[in-house]
Amino acid sequence: MGPVRREQIVRATIRCLAREGYTRLTMKKVAREAGVSQGILHYYFADKRTMLAATLEAVTRDLDRRVAAAQSRTGRDPRARLRALVRACLEVAVRRPEFWVVFVEFWGEMLHDRRLRELNTAVYSRTRRLIGRLIADGARTGRFRPVDPARGAAVVLGLVDGLSLQLTFDPDAFGVAEAARFCDDALGRYLAKETP
Amino acid sequence: MGPVRREQIVRATIRCLAREGYTRLTMKKVAREAGVSQGILHYYFADKRTMLAATLEAVTRDLDRRVAAAQSRTGRDPRARLRALVRACLEVAVRRPEFWVVFVEFWGEMLHDRRLRELNTAVYSRTRRLIGRLIADGARTGRFRPVDPARGAAVVLGLVDGLSLQLTFDPDAFGVAEAARFCDDALGRYLAKETP
Numbered sequence: 001m002g003p004v005r006r007e008q009i010v011r012a013t014i015r016c017l018a019r020e021g022y023t024r025l026t027m028k029k030v031a032r033e034a035g036v037s038q039g040i041l042h043y044y045f046a047d048k049r050t051m052l053a054a055t056l057e058a059v060t061r062d063l064d065r066r067v068a069a070a071q072s073r074t075g076r077d078p079r080a081r082l083r084a085l086v087r088a089c090l091e092v093a094v095r096r097p098e099f100w101v102v103f104v105e106f107w108g109e110m111l112h113d114r115r116l117r118e119l120n121t122a123v124y125s126r127t128r129r130l131i132g133r134l135i136a137d138g139a140r141t142g143r144f145r146p147v148d149p150a151r152g153a154a155v156v157l158g159l160v161d162g163l164s165l166q167l168t169f170d171p172d173a174f175g176v177a178e179a180a181r182f183c184d185d186a187l188g189r190y191l192a193k194e195t196p
Numbered sequence: 197m198g199p200v201r202r203e204q205i206v207r208a209t210i211r212c213l214a215r216e217g218y219t220r221l222t223m224k225k226v227a228r229e230a231g232v233s234q235g236i237l238h239y240y241f242a243d244k245r246t247m248l249a250a251t252l253e254a255v256t257r258d259l260d261r262r263v264a265a266a267q268s269r270t271g272r273d274p275r276a277r278l279r280a281l282v283r284a285c286l287e288v289a290v291r292r293p294e295f296w297v298v299f300v301e302f303w304g305e306m307l308h309d310r311r312l313r314e315l316n317t318a319v320y321s322r323t324r325r326l327i328g329r330l331i332a333d334g335a336r337t338g339r340f341r342p343v344d345p346a347r348g349a350a351v352v353l354g355l356v357d358g359l360s361l362q363l364t365f366d367p368d369a370f371g372v373a374e375a376a377r378f379c380d381d382a383l384g385r386y387l388a389k390e391t392p
Contacts, residue, residue, distance in 0.1 A: 105304050108301050158362060159355045186351045
């Protein structure tokens with residue numbers, strides 16, 4: 001029952017965060033939302049911060065699974081894999097707005113907490129490495145121009161994060177399909193092989 | 197004395213936010229930091245949220261001034277003006293980290309507050325319009341390919357926001373000069389005229 005109950009508490013924490021934010025989050029509210037006693041809750045999580053860290057890990061894992069699932073349908077072409085990654089990430093901003101609540105609430109706390117910051121650094125470094133591998137694949141197979149993988153990954157991740165923020169905060173400005181199209185266009189041109 | 201004292205309170209609020217975050221912000225701490233009585237503070241600001249809104253307006257105005265100052269030194273070439281904008285924004289992420297604390301803390305609160313969200317929407321819409329005008333200028337004078345100004349602005353703003361996040365959260369990954377270079381490279385290729 002351990003992992004199931006832990007997962008149930010983490011999902012309840014995400015719902016509480018989405019509803020009221022980290023400022024108003026209490027262990028008591030999460031226990032009620034998860035349908036467990038406060039004793040059980042404290043068995044799994046020492047405090048609010050530990051719970052916040054667990055929500056970041058949960059939404060990051062979920063996002064990774066979505067990207068992997070989308071890429072598994074595209075075959076091996078690096079351009080198609082990059083498009084699938086962009087699309088899966090931007091869709092999360094619209095379909096699972098509570099994920100972006102977790103990111104933003106986590107960032108707010110992490111600015112004042114070294115350990116949370118280290119966790120975020122680990123997530124970003126790993127994400128840039130994954131994207132960097134895709135860029136290197138594309139360069140090796142002649143689909144992309146040769147770009148330094150770490151820099152290219154910072155550009156891809158930056159654009160996807162920045163457009164996700166705009167989709168989250170201002171959903172009337174443009175839709176997710178449109179955002180995916182102009183993101184693909186921008187990244188396609190960025191990575192396109194130079195005309196000889 | 198009115199505007200001066202108000203400005204002094206807003207700057208004190210930004211310092212308190214940077215030090216402890218919005219969760220731990222109190223009117224009492226801000227009054228002490230600003231060196232005013234709580235009565236004076238309440239004369240200018242009804243509550244924490246009004247103060248948070250004022251900090252967003254203040255850092256946005258400051259950022260606009262930095263961009264305008266940087267662009268005033270480049271002349272009229274749209275490419276140089278875009279480079280100046282990118283550089284000024286990314287530098288703020290490194291030199292004035294408290295500005296990004298304000299953005300992130302504001303976003304966290306705004307997810308649970310309609311009026312704060314409207315303020316953010318207004319700031320983003322205005323920023324996209326300004327960048328859109330620069331893109332339209334570039335297309336008209338033949339420096340950029342014809343890009344829909346609103347979409348192009350979303351891409352530029354998205355990339356600058358996303359890279360600023362990475363500079364803020366993970367300052368060891370790359371420096372501001374390097375970020376400015378690969379951001380210019382990506383936007384230059386995105387807006388470059390197609391080879392006939």
